Amino acid sequence: MKGTLVACKDVDGLFEALNMSYCSDEWRLYIDFPKVSLKAVLLHSGKVLPSIPVAHVLGIKESDERMKQLLQYIKYDTYKWNICADLKVIALLLGLQLGYTKFPCFLCEWDSRDKAHRYVKRIWPLSEILSGLLCGELWFCE
DSSP states (O other), X not given: OXXXXXXXXXXXXXXXXXXXOOOGGGXXXXXXXXXXXXXXXXXXXXXXXXXXXXXXEESOOOXXXXXXXXXXXXXXXHHOOEEEEOHXXXXXXXXXXXXXOSOOOSSBOOOTTOTTTTTTOOOBOBOHHHHTTOOSOOTTBO
């Protein structure tokens, strides 16, 4: 990963060093990815304990490749925290294209370039990414 990376690979050891008990269900991972840096912070679900920075990277550009590398480095697959982030980060995690795209909704295949049906068609098919993950129906997608 190009840039300056400061990250914690051993979250259990970090919590021991801070003299705090750790249960992964009580924490969620907040990810912020401005234009040239990436931050990952653990937030306590009950807002009782302080936030704990887990990773910070300077000097990189936005890309899903960089995001995946960071998640691998902090061993996200081991802890499986819930992720909270803005829609840009969610789009990166889902592998969607940033900027002006044909299908900007990550839940359905709403076609932003279909001006003839923009205000007429109300039900759009479910996104291919989520069609295998969701078993119920969403109120705004088919």
